[in-house]
Each structure stands twice: as C-alpha cells, then as structure tokens.
Amino acid sequence: MLAIFTNAFQAVYGTLFEAEHRSTFYIPYWKIPLARWIVPRQRKFYNDLKVINDCLDGLIRNAKETRQDTYKVAVVGLRKLHVATLEMPKYHSLETDVEKLQQRDYLNIKDASLLRFLVDMRGSDVDDTQLRDDLMTMLIAGHETTAAVLTWAVFLLAQNPSKIRKAQAEIDAVLGQEKPTYESLKKLQYIRVIVAESLRLYPQPPLLIRRALKPDLLPGGYKGDKEGYPIPTGTDIFISVYNLHRSPHFWDRPHEFEPERFLEQRKSMDIEGWNGFDPSRSPGALYPNEVVSDFAFLGFGGGPRKCVGDQFAVMESTVGLVMLLQKFDVELKGPPESVELVTGATIHTKNGLWCKLTKRSNVH
Structure with missing residues (x-):
C-alpha cells in the first residue's frame, strides 16, 4: 500500500x-x-x-x-445529549442532505475523509469520473499551492523575528497547547493575515490566463488608453498577479513583508478605476479577498473562474503554520539570497527551503 x-x-x-x-x-x-x-x-x-x-x-x-448505512445524529434537549442510530434515508433534497451531514458525527466514523464526505453527500450512485475529478483537484491543485504558501510564509517570517514573536504570542493567548479548531482560527487574526501577505508577495499561481470567447473591449485602466483595447475572439490574456500584488499604485512599500497592511483601510489615492482597500466590504470573511481589495489582491483569482478551494487552502495553510510556530522557532540555514526562486504553475524554491528549528522553551 x-x-x-x-x-x-x-x-x-x-x-x-x-x-x-x-x-x-x-x-x-x-x-x-x-x-x-x-x-x-x-x-x-x-x-x-x-x-x-x-x-x-x-x-x-x-x-x-464500505459506505455505511447508519449514521449518528446528536439530539440536544433539556441539557442532556442523546445519540440515536438511524437508518440512512434515501437522498430526497439537497437541503435535507446538508442538514443531516452537518449532524453526522464524522469523528467517530471509520476512514473519515473528504472522499467519504463527497460519497455521502452525492449518494452511492454518483459518477466515479466526477468524484475522481474532485479528488484530482484537491490532490494536485490543493497540494502544491498550499505547500508553496507555507514555504514562503516561513521564509518571510524567518527574516522577521519580531513578527514570529507576535504570531507566537497570539497563538499562546488563543490556543496555549491546544490544537487549532475552526472556532479558534476565527481568533487567530494575525496568523491569517500572515498567510494573506505571503500570498501577496508570492501568489499561487503568479500568472492567470483568460481566453476571449468573443470580441471584447479591455478597459484602458490607470494611465492606459482611454479608448480601451479591442480584444479579438481567441485572444489569450495573461494577468501578472505577481506584478499586481507588488504594484506601488495599490500597496505601500509593496516589496516589504507587512501582514498588518491587511487590517487597515487604504484609500484609492485618486487612482482612476480603483476603489481602494476596505476590509468592511466583505463582513465575516476570515481572509482578505478580491472584494475588499477591489481586485488588487488576487490570491485565488476572482469572478466566476475563481479557485473553488480557496477557503480550504488558506485554512490548511493557517493550521500548518500555527502548529509549526506553536512548538518551534524558525531560522534560515543560509542567507535569504541563497534561496532560489522558480516560477511555473506556482512560485517555489529550486532546492527547497533549509531551516533550523529550535523547540520553544517558553511555551505556556
């Protein structure tokens, strides 16, 4: 195996x-x-x-x-938790299915996994090809990008010891020695913006490609042609997310690692066509997105072709970073200049990121 x-x-x-x-x-x-x-x-x-x-x-x-025919439903009443085992009903409506899946105790199910959830959600008659495509997306698209985000987050933090200490102080205050949960992630605000800032400086992917399916007119943009740019059918448009994320028009000190920038409002500074950065535009969002930045931040693209796994990826990255900083201090083995950057579908290192990990001695 x-x-x-x-x-x-x-x-x-x-x-x-x-x-x-x-x-x-x-x-x-x-x-x-x-x-x-x-x-x-x-x-x-x-x-x-x-x-x-x-x-x-x-x-x-x-x-x-091995799809189970029973599941457990937790029924809370009069301060007492009763667990009843029921027969798995036939799928009859999406709303009912989602409700029952939310009640299902996956912690006590053998071989609990994303695949198990997909099979349960779609029923036993779901097309294998569709399931395979879903898993392929998670395995390939969700593996390399998350690894790259964590790599560059560690690379940036290792050069900023004060920010590591600030991150660890937040982790200690929120978690102590406990493992992160979804509820605790909501309180780890600084860790989340570290992930966002890492994505800003090293976007995954660094380049977006869109093909025009019909003739269109691309707006001139800031200091561009006021008449716009005609786009014939079949034209491939390359959008450099890397350059967008480091543009001095949209970001103060664009090449500096400053996670705090995502917690503050930034006005457009008279840049025509841009409405500035405002976290209040997307209330309840755990991570900065294209809405709050008016498309100046495209960590996962934007619009109808945006990455479907964006929230899973950033939460996965956050959990990984939390569990690393909770236990260890991190230093680079060599100078930052020795880390060679390779660009393709993602931005990654040529020979890995060699670090020195020291177990924290002052963990509460």
Whole structure:
C-alpha cells in the first residue's frame, strides 16, 4: 500500500511539472497527433495520469463498498445529549442532505475523509469520473499551492523575528497547547493575515490566463488608453498577479513583508478605476479577498473562474503554520539570497527551503 501511494505522489509531481512546462512553453506541441506516444516527456505525463487515476479509482471503489448505512445524529434537549442510530434515508433534497451531514458525527466514523464526505453527500450512485475529478483537484491543485504558501510564509517570517514573536504570542493567548479548531482560527487574526501577505508577495499561481470567447473591449485602466483595447475572439490574456500584488499604485512599500497592511483601510489615492482597500466590504470573511481589495489582491483569482478551494487552502495553510510556530522557532540555514526562486504553475524554491528549528522553551 505504501508503494502505491509513493508512486501516486511521484506521479502528482510529474503532472505538476508538465503543467508548468505547458504554461510557459511557447508552442503547444503536445496537441500534435501522436505526440503523446512519440515525445518521451508526454509518454511519462500520460503514464503519470494513469497512475493517479488508478489510485483514485481504487479509493473511490473502497469508499463506495464500505459506505455505511447508519449514521449518528446528536439530539440536544433539556441539557442532556442523546445519540440515536438511524437508518440512512434515501437522498430526497439537497437541503435535507446538508442538514443531516452537518449532524453526522464524522469523528467517530471509520476512514473519515473528504472522499467519504463527497460519497455521502452525492449518494452511492454518483459518477466515479466526477468524484475522481474532485479528488484530482484537491490532490494536485490543493497540494502544491498550499505547500508553496507555507514555504514562503516561513521564509518571510524567518527574516522577521519580531513578527514570529507576535504570531507566537497570539497563538499562546488563543490556543496555549491546544490544537487549532475552526472556532479558534476565527481568533487567530494575525496568523491569517500572515498567510494573506505571503500570498501577496508570492501568489499561487503568479500568472492567470483568460481566453476571449468573443470580441471584447479591455478597459484602458490607470494611465492606459482611454479608448480601451479591442480584444479579438481567441485572444489569450495573461494577468501578472505577481506584478499586481507588488504594484506601488495599490500597496505601500509593496516589496516589504507587512501582514498588518491587511487590517487597515487604504484609500484609492485618486487612482482612476480603483476603489481602494476596505476590509468592511466583505463582513465575516476570515481572509482578505478580491472584494475588499477591489481586485488588487488576487490570491485565488476572482469572478466566476475563481479557485473553488480557496477557503480550504488558506485554512490548511493557517493550521500548518500555527502548529509549526506553536512548538518551534524558525531560522534560515543560509542567507535569504541563497534561496532560489522558480516560477511555473506556482512560485517555489529550486532546492527547497533549509531551516533550523529550535523547540520553544517558553511555551505556556
């Protein structure tokens, strides 16, 4: 079993490298007939896809075969918690399904997982291809991006010891030695903006690509052509999120690591077409988004093509960062200049991020 998952993860990295290659190579030679069999790297890519698909198909098959017919519903009444085991009802409405899933005690279910939730949510007759696509999104898109965000968050924090201490003070005050929960994440405001600031300086992905499906007119923008720019059908538009996030028009000291900037309002400073940064525009949002920044911050894109896993990714990053800083102090092994940056589908390091971890001695 371990060998199967090792092969699957190696295949995941292989598909990521191919995605980076395709996003930067100027000729789409992989679309040429027979290229998938003739070109060695394309043969490897399709072999990697088969490994991943076979692995996911096995997990899906197991989840369906072991799908439980009972679940526990917690009924609270008169200060006493009663647990009743009921037969799993047939799915009859989305509203009812969501309500019952919210009541289900996943902590006491064998093999609890995101896959288990998807199978329960969609029923036993859900199409395997759809489940596999959902899992592929989480496995590939949700793995590399989260790892990259955490890498750069640690890289930035290690160069700012005062911000590490500030983050650890918040963690100690909110959690102590307890593990983070969703409720506690709501109180870890500074940790959340550290994640956002890491995404601002090192966005994942650093480049967004959109293709015009019909003729359009792109607005001129700040100091651009007042008449705008005609966009013919089929035009690919490349949006440099990296440059947008470091633009001096939208950000004070744009190249500096300042998580606190996301807690303050910033007026547009007479920049035509931009309404400034205002956290109150998205009440209840745990993380800054394109709404509060009027699209100056696109950590996960924006609009109808925005990343569907954005909240999962930032929460996953926050939990990982919390559990690291809760136990350890972090230092870089070498100078920051020795960390080489590689850009593709994500921004990552060429040879990893080598750090020195020291167990905290003053944890309360």
